[in-house]
Amino acid sequence: MATGPSPWVTSFDYEEKDLKVIGKNPADRSDALEKVTGRARFAADYNLPGQLVGCVLRSPHAHARVLSIDTSAAESLPGVKAVVTRDDFPDLQSEVAAAGELMVNYRDVTRNIMAREKVFYDGHAVAAVAATDRRTAKQALKLIRVDYDVLPHVIDVVEAMQPDAPLLHENQFTAGITPKPDRPSNIATQMTSKLGDVVTGFKQADLVIEREFNTKPIHQGYIEPHACVANYTSGGGGSAEVWASTQGHFVFQAQIAKVLQMDISKVRVNPAELGGGFGGKNTVYLEPLAVLLSKKSGAPVKMKMDRNEVLRATGPTSGTNTKVKIGVTKDGKITAAQAELNYQSGAFPGSALALATMTVFTRYDLKNVLVVGHDVTCNRPKVAAYRAPGAPMIAFAVESVMDELAEGLGMDPIDLRLLNAASEGTKTHMGGTLDRIGYVETLEAAKAHEHLKTPLGPNQGRGIATGYWFTLGNETSGTLNISTDGTAAFIYGTVDVAGGSRTVFAQMIAEELGIALDKVRVIQSDTSSLGFNFTTAGSRGTAAGGTVAVKTCRDAIVRMCEIAARIWDVDVEQVSWKDGHAVPAGANVGEFEPLSVADLAKQASWYGGTIAGHAELNVAGGGPGFGAHLVDVEVDRETGAVKVLRYSIIQDAGKAVFPDYVKAQFHGGAVQGIGMALNEEYIYNDKGIMENAGFLDYRIPVASDVPFIDTTIVEVPSPNHPYGVRGIGEVPIIPPLAAISNAIYDAVGVRMRDHPMSPPKVLKALSGT
């Protein structure tokens, strides 16, 4: 069969049409019952006969050279079946690979999962043990002797950038500077994003405001700790099967294979139901250790972290130091915008700096922009993506400065944003121009919101902030099988990271095929049943996964039209598809009753065989999303406590396939942002040891900390998605820090520029006024 070359990337044009299923709230969500009854199987719920328990020995030091590791006593403890250390892992050279919104370097991945020359943070893995039970494994850990040469450490990003700071990597010379610096530095990379000329731009300004902001590192706080079960079999040259808590089983497959130097095809990863990831489950931690322990012991190995390990050793976001300077004319037009971003990357380079640098000002139509960013290594866990990686911190800075500018100009803060809003055709400082977007519509909906009319009491204030995030596309595949009874099963290869994918894919398939929603089943694939799927990251689940779901339907429809043609004995060109039926393409084709999916499926076996649809697409990125948040707070002037009284989210979803679930995503993002704004932070002691490695003292909000959150879904369809979908999961975590900071200022007149805006900090700021 002659076919043309496959396209580099694929997108489908948005089509305006009457929708029967999409946009309505389904009566039941396919995964909900299992979750609320406790029957959903998360990674730690999988068990294999004869499995061992694996535990990890972790560094008690923030920075130390590992002189020697003696595992002999542990190995001779009865019940211990395998011990692994750095000596069991091959060293890897520098090689960069995508792993979600952030990149990873395999040289560092192997050092992060198991320390080699040095330990770089409190909690860094130095050995792992598999034993017949947890207690034996834990006892074995105590018998492992590690000799450390403890080195000076550095946590804070600004301190780490100083020339005399303790150095993590002796061979790290700042990239992005010419000529190459003559001495190594904790600054791994310097990055620049530029548009126009800021010097000229600032000269045109009547009002220029420049401020400095600091944020502490934050953890994703997923409820489910990392867990996996691995089974290595030596037959056939060695293969491994892994059940894991992951956002990207194909990426895990590749990472496990690389770290253990196996063939990718011989590693099979089964993604379990995911108990939250938010970007933190895009890279391996336990999985290669479990596979190797299984290989050494000859038995399956189960590993799970406790919360202490999750907080000490898995990916938080960067702590940051940022400086933002914006100039405006007296009429409020921005003439120039400049930012310096200093982002912690943790033990190894590779923070969200690149994303932050590209997106600092992207919701505004600017002529002159200069952004300079630094990616800085320090003695903390290697940072991982966290929901709009890098964006909440920089929006904290930009949107706070915008608020000050509005005040300085005597302008309404929404009007200032409207005056400078990006729209279709706006050239961005990340390169390229924006397609049709809904920022203006979002701001106008915010301006019309009833929230703004509520009167405020004493010590109460109102803040607004906005955010922007893009939607990833990338490799995505799926298979649709039409059974002989006309029902459909869709096998998807993204991961249902937020619990909505299964339902929204079913909605799109029901819409495309013209069958009832309850006749569609959506099933998670493992890595052996589909072509490569990129990690579910960058808000791409519904957008990219949905594009593939639609493509598989259209593929199956072609097949069904062929079957109808054979049944009617006409040419395939004489059959078209309308409202879920094969119909004659014109009056001259003949008198035929329309054939439904069920009719065609029933007869398929005699007229051409199995009906299925496939898609292996490199999906083009979906449309960017924009959101505006309105918040009212009350500040207790005597204790510094900030209470969130009212919260409203207005966001462009492109098209809300499952509106209640879109709202739930808005809620979830905002609540994480509120937690980040008010109380969440890593606290280190003077030895660089994390002091609050548990949910008692790492204070994510509880339900009673937040009011019911009002949501407004704006729908400006993305032109590049068949149903107009935009990514929605990440935008809502971006504005809360700035919105709350602006509200605190409105309430009590202090500008909070150091995160978190916790009671001691607010009280201190108030006592200074």
Next chain:
Amino acid sequence: MNNTQYKAPASVEKAIELFSGAEIGGKLLAGGTDLLVQMHSDMIAPALLIDLKKIPQLRAIEKEADGYRIGAAVSGVELMNHTGFCTTWPGVMDGVKLIGSLQVKGRASVGGNICNASPAADSVPPMIAAGALATVVGPDGARIVPVEDIGVAPGRNSLQQGEIVVSFLLPNQLAGSGGAYQRFTPRTEMDIAVVGVAVNLTLDKAGICSHARVAVGAVAEKVLLVKQAGDALIGTRVQDDATDNLVTAVRAACRPIDDKRGTREFRVQVAGVLARRVVATALERAKGSGQNP
């Protein structure tokens, strides 16, 4: 391997016998909301758990001639469901209701809260302010210990080898008494007090304060009974000057540390703020409590 044994004796005598068996590292289990968490996080690995919940005396809430007696293993929810106790001791209940979540309170006991000896325990300041007396029984017999003398330092109490707290007596109060407790936490619940202040006071018929006890949590190695703070109120109508003196006395007594839960400066400042707020509530309750015994 050292496996943990579990015993659930039905009498105080049997519990003491087990607990004083010196060769085994035994731990007393009431609600388990501290103990089991410590075990799960590998902080302790006791050889023996002695569950006290099967001992009737430790589970009883009784109105006696001298006051209310509550068993040391009575859970928070059992107290919350006891209308008589809640009406008489609203200040103690302020503290009990703040412990953990509803699920945690379904297990956690006031006895455990006190014996665990955390300076931040929420039920301890109001129990001290109430003048609660613990009945402690050990191999050498029974003794009565004021609650303020039980906690010594974080995780360390003053009980002797083999001793068990059996119950607490909250002595009768005069008419015109009222108590209250407030704490400061960054979160609304599921949190640990950064500072906590309890007041229990009595007004005579003329509206003059005749009795006042003030206890402050999370500002020292143990919950403090601040006598000077109570004295600042006695003999006054509990108005501006008196509450100012109370605030000064409370702040003067604080000797907190800087830690992950709060700074020294913040704790001292907020202790005073809470003291003023708590007195206002206690005063209101005292004025509305004419029917109290």
